[in-house]
Amino acid sequence: MLGLLARRCLVVLPTLIIVSILVFGMQKLLPGDPILALAGEDRDPQTMAYLQEKYRLNDPIPVQYAVWLKQIVTGDFGVSVRTDVPVADLIFQKLPVTIQLAAFAMVVALLIGVPAGIISAVHKGTVTDYSINVAALSGLSIPNFWLGILMILVVSVQWQLLPSSGYTSPLEDLGQNIRTMIMPALVLGTGLAGVLMRHTRSAMLGVLRSDYVRTARAKGLNERTVIIRHALRNALVPIITLSTLLFGELLAGAVLTEQIFTIPGFGKLIVDAVFTRDYAVVQGVVLCTAVGFILMNLLADILYILVNPRLRDAT
Amino acid sequence: MKFVSKLLGGAALFCAVAGTTAAFAADLRIGLQDDPDVLDPHRARTFVGRIVFTSMCDKLFDINEKLEIQPQLAREWNWSEDRKTLHVKLRNDAKFHDDTPITAADVKANLERAKSLPDSLRKSEVASIESVDAIDATTLDIKVKSPDASLLSQLADRAGMILSPKAFTDGDFGQNPICSGPYKFVSRVQNDRIVLEKYAGYWDAANYKFDKVTFLPIQDTTVRFANLRSGSLDLIERIASSDIEAAKSDNKLAFYPVTGTGYQALTINLKKGDKDSFPIGHDKRIRQALELSIDRNAINEVVGQGVFTPAYQPFPPSSFAYDKKFETSTRDVEKAKALLAEAGVERVSFEIAYGNNSTSQQVYELIQAMASETGFDISLRPTEFAALQSALKENAFEVGQSGWSGRADPDGNIHQHVTCEGNLNDAKYCNEKVDELLNKARGISDQAERKALYDEVQVILADEMPIVYLYYQPWPFAARADLKGFTAYPDGMIRLKGVSLGG
Numbered sequence: 001m002l003g004l005l006a007r008r009c010l011v012v013l014p015t016l017i018i019v020s021i022l023v024f025g026m027q028k029l030l031p032g033d034p035i036l037a038l039a040g041e042d043r044d045p046q047t048m049a050y051l052q053e054k055y056r057l058n059d060p061i062p063v064q065y066a067v068w069l070k071q072i073v074t075g076d077f078g079v080s081v082r083t084d085v086p087v088a089d090l091i092f093q094k095l096p097v098t099i100q101l102a103a104f105a106m107v108v109a110l111l112i113g114v115p116a117g118i119i120s121a122v123h124k125g126t127v128t129d130y131s132i133n134v135a136a137l138s139g140l141s142i143p144n145f146w147l148g149i150l151m152i153l154v155v156s157v158q159w160q161l162l163p164s165s166g167y168t169s170p171l172e173d174l175g176q177n178i179r180t181m182i183m184p185a186l187v188l189g190t191g192l193a194g195v196l197m198r199h200t201r202s203a204m205l206g207v208l209r210s211d212y213v214r215t216a217r218a219k220g221l222n223e224r225t226v227i228i229r230h231a232l233r234n235a236l237v238p239i240i241t242l243s244t245l246l247f248g249e250l251l252a253g254a255v256l257t258e259q260i261f262t263i264p265g266f267g268k269l270i271v272d273a274v275f276t277r278d279y280a281v282v283q284g285v286v287l288c289t290a291v292g293f294i295l296m297n298l299l300a301d302i303l304y305i306l307v308n309p310r311l312r313d314a315t
Numbered sequence: 316m317k318f319v320s321k322l323l324g325g326a327a328l329f330c331a332v333a334g335t336t337a338a339f340a341a342d343l344r345i346g347l348q349d350d351p352d353v354l355d356p357h358r359a360r361t362f363v364g365r366i367v368f369t370s371m372c373d374k375l376f377d378i379n380e381k382l383e384i385q386p387q388l389a390r391e392w393n394w395s396e397d398r399k400t401l402h403v404k405l406r407n408d409a410k411f412h413d414d415t416p417i418t419a420a421d422v423k424a425n426l427e428r429a430k431s432l433p434d435s436l437r438k439s440e441v442a443s444i445e446s447v448d449a450i451d452a453t454t455l456d457i458k459v460k461s462p463d464a465s466l467l468s469q470l471a472d473r474a475g476m477i478l479s480p481k482a483f484t485d486g487d488f489g490q491n492p493i494c495s496g497p498y499k500f501v502s503r504v505q506n507d508r509i510v511l512e513k514y515a516g517y518w519d520a521a522n523y524k525f526d527k528v529t530f531l532p533i534q535d536t537t538v539r540f541a542n543l544r545s546g547s548l549d550l551i552e553r554i555a556s557s558d559i560e561a562a563k564s565d566n567k568l569a570f571y572p573v574t575g576t577g578y579q580a581l582t583i584n585l586k587k588g589d590k591d592s593f594p595i596g597h598d599k600r601i602r603q604a605l606e607l608s609i610d611r612n613a614i615n616e617v618v619g620q621g622v623f624t625p626a627y628q629p630f631p632p633s634s635f636a637y638d639k640k641f642e643t644s645t646r647d648v649e650k651a652k653a654l655l656a657e658a659g660v661e662r663v664s665f666e667i668a669y670g671n672n673s674t675s676q677q678v679y680e681l682i683q684a685m686a687s688e689t690g691f692d693i694s695l696r697p698t699e700f701a702a703l704q705s706a707l708k709e710n711a712f713e714v715g716q717s718g719w720s721g722r723a724d725p726d727g728n729i730h731q732h733v734t735c736e737g738n739l740n741d742a743k744y745c746n747e748k749v750d751e752l753l754n755k756a757r758g759i760s761d762q763a764e765r766k767a768l769y770d771e772v773q774v775i776l777a778d779e780m781p782i783v784y785l786y787y788q789p790w791p792f793a794a795r796a797d798l799k800g801f802t803a804y805p806d807g808m809i810r811l812k813g814v815s816l817g818g
Contacts, residue, residue, distance in 0.1 A: 030701075030702075031699075031701075031706075032699065032701030032702040032705045033701075033705045033708070036701065036705055036708055037701045037704065039360070040360030040436040041360065041719070041720060041739070042436060042440070042731070042738060042739070043738045043739060044436065044438050045738065046438060047433070047438060050433040050434055051434060080505075082352045082353065083352055083354075083490075083505055084355075084487070084489035084490060085490060085505060090505060093504065093505070149537055149538065149541070152538060152542075152545070156541065156545035157541050157545045160545060160546065163545075163547050164538070164545040165538060165542055165547065166507070166508075166531060166547065259535060260535060262507070262533050262538070264504055264506040269505070269506060272506060275699070275700065275701065276352075276701070
């Protein structure tokens with residue numbers, strides 16, 4: 001297992017370098033002059049020249065990249081050109097928000113998706129199976145932004161049950177924090193539940209057909225024990241992989257949900273930064289997201305081994 | 316299935332128990348369309364930032380609904396006979412949020428900072444100032460290089476906001492601003508909220524009723540409006556045209572439309588190609604034909620739901636330079652066709668580049684359809700905002716959307732846009748006579764004399780048509796019905812003096 005971890009860690013560094021080059025290079029290809037975005041309506045030429053110099057935008061791109069890389073290595077992510085806030089502060093401010101949203105969404109997805117997948121596989125070909133499949137497809141097909149706005153109109157405007165948007169830190173007011181997170185987590189989670197349900201169902205169907213399940217049933221074990229203790233454990237391997245990947249995606253992929261519910265997380269930060277050509281923020285956040293994704297992959301590998309002892313021998 | 320239904324039941328129960336929260340009556344929550352940029356008035360560029368500053372930073376002057384100059388930190392003022400020195404007498408009871416008094420030396424330090432800070436975005440607004448002398452603690456003289464009629468209105472906006480010199484020399488003013496307005500800065504979470512609290516030492520504190528004001532940026536107009544309807548917000552700016560009917564018909568809400576000082580227009584690139592490859596840029600008759608093809612009232616009714624007041628000139632109806640006589644043009648397809656025939660063309664093709672949002676999309680599709688009847692084949696290029704700005708600046712467009720947020724003084728709506736060397740002259744229009752008239756208007760204080768000069772310019776511009784004005788930028792607000800004392804100003808700012816909730 002240690003060997004596997006070491007091998008995985010070795011891959012991390014070149015991956016990060018490639019990601020950083022891609023991020024740095026691709027945003028330079030974006031149309032639109034960042035200085036114009038900074039210079040305001042009046043576009044004073046003197047100020048524009050100063051800003052060009054200040055942010056070293058006159059330097060060749062490889063030089064700009066080298067300067068940025070040197071800063072990153074020393075832990076300096078730069079400063080947001082839009083608000084003057086250090087990028088590292090922004091990351092530390094937004095990351096916990098996004099992690100909380102992603103975790104809540106994953107809990108919703110797992111609580112709905114996995115049981116639904118199991119029930120669907122056990123009752124294959126019945127009305128229950130078809131109903132769950134229809135529900136899963138609906139979850140997959142309904143766009144987040146539509147569901148989000150609909151929930152705001154019904155739950156907040158009509159029923160006045162939950163706050164329509166915004167975010168409160170759990171350290172400030174835990175109750176309010178949970179109230180603001182319910183709807184975004186449900187919107188994100190129900191979409192992911194559909195994906196998880198489909199994968200759980202197919203994994204369970206494969207396992208339920210295997211010899212050892214048949215043997216377990218032949219031994220006279222009750223159906224609940226067969227499914228939960230014998231079949232589900234083996235079916236979990238692909239579900240764990242998928243869950244960790246989905247969690248990684250949520251770190252920067254909850255853009256629309258964050259936008260609709262005004263959750264000040266990573267997704268909203270990066271979209272605003274792209275629109276205002278706030279390069280330092282885009283670079284810092286994307287790099288951080290890449291690290292998060294790589295860590296989630298590593299976590300998936302470790303969980304694999306814990307769940308499936310045969311993989312321990314293989315490593 | 317039982318498990319799933321139990322789970323859903325539990326979630327519903329939790330939602331019901333969780334309930335919702337309402338703010339205290341002494342708090343005001345304002346929904347903004349964007350997240351403001353740096354909280355330093357000298358370096359800030361966003362419109363929403365100006366809204367926050369209006370509650371946080373007092374200016375030397377303010378404006379009223381008629382765009383007339385009003386006292387704020389400046390108690391009295393007058394110009395010298397040669398109009399090259401502005402004598403200003405400050406209030407003697409105004410203080411910064413750190414409780415230190417505001418003196419003439421502080422005002423001098425601020426104006427010098429606005430002029431000289433390398434990344435100051437106020438340079439062009441205070442360019443006419445030559446020097447500032449603090450005569451005593453509350454008296455100062457502002458000397459200008461040449462008479463500048465627009466200076467007072469510039470000092471009634473960000474350029475005239477007075478910040479604590481101690482705070483701006485400390486280096487992190489943008490994150491911890493210390494100003495002099497009725498509300499002081501408490502905290503900010505980028506993309507989430509800006510919290511201000513009432514400053515007890517403010518000279519007019521009795522007229523400000525809220526203990527706390529929170530600005531919440533919510534970009535999606537539907538969501539912003541839903542937040543108002545659900546009670547999560549008390550006041551929102553820039554309500555979408557599509558929500559106006561709902562706001563009017565909801566008795567729990569109040570709707571405050573106002574025609575802004577800014578405008579939306581089509582700028583035609585006069586330096587693009589030649590007469591054969593881009594005829595509209597090289598023949599004023601074709602530009603006049605385009606203008607005659609557009610029915611601004613239809614845009615107002617169909618897209619603007621009545622708040623896109625048609626614009627035929629750069630000056631808003633609230634400005635002294637505005638004149639109804641320039642509102643003569645009505646859609647006339649036959650006359651437009653005749654102009655095209657006179658110019659020797661039957662059909663003219665060009666592309667309109669515009670900011671990619673649903674309102675602009677509707678406006679330009681309407682123009683495309685209307686102009687097609689005359690003989691224009693318009694292709695539409697929706698463009699992301701920053702890319703559009705670059706295209707306009709770099710002359711990489713044919714016809715482009717230009718939106719201007721507007722200034723209280725007429726000079727701000729025209730000079731930089733049509734003078735030969737103007738920073739914002741994207742049409743690359745140049746007419747020495749126009750430059751001469753506009754420069755002259757800058758140096759005159761008498762409004763009637765200035766208006767006569769602007770009228771002359773308008774006659775020339777209506778003939779040469781480098782810019783086709785479409786409609787005035789509206790600033791429609793919506794609020795809780797029990798918000799009392801709120802007035803929508805043409806500059807789109809939110810002034811909280813005398814505003815209260817409930818009762």
